[in-house]
Amino acid sequence: MQPSTEPSGVYPRRNTARNGSSVKWFLLFWVLVIAAGGYGTYRYTHQLKSQVLEQLTVQSQQQLAAVQADYDRKLSALTAEIGELQTQVQTFNELLTFTKDNANTKTDNSNKLYTQLAEVRKQLDALKKEMDLLK
Numbered sequence: 001m002q003p004s005t006e007p008s009g010v011y012p013r014r015n016t017a018r019n020g021s022s023v024k025w026f027l028l029f030w031v032l033v034i035a036a037g038g039y040g041t042y043r044y045t046h047q048l049k050s051q052v053l054e055q056l057t058v059q060s061q062q063q064l065a066a067v068q069a070d071y072d073r074k075l076s077a078l079t080a081e082i083g084e085l086q087t088q089v090q091t092f093n094e095l096l097t098f099t100k101d102n103a104n105t106k107t108d109n110s111n112k113l114y115t116q117l118a119e120v121r122k123q124l125d126a127l128k129k130e131m132d133l134l135k
Helices: 016-102 108-134
Strands: none
Touching: 016 108
């Protein structure tokens, strides 16, 4: 028998309601899967961001504490050095006063004391400048 090319009038009946419903459920399932994946990605990135910010905060605080400790150490060292220089200046001033009172003419000793006093004053000024820079 030869197949007929003419329509026979009998077609298999499709259940269009059932096929349309399964496609809708399939698409709905994939939309829900995609939405859940997007939400999961958002939550994960938010969590990572929070962790990174927390770590950066801790590192920043540690570095700031180290810088503060170094600053305090340098400042206390400079303060002690300035105190020592001021003591030396006072001692030189007293020695100069004593030398002036006991000397009738200018001697080499008094010139040396004036020179030493000038050097100490220069050092004191330099240290004060460094201390002002640290502040």
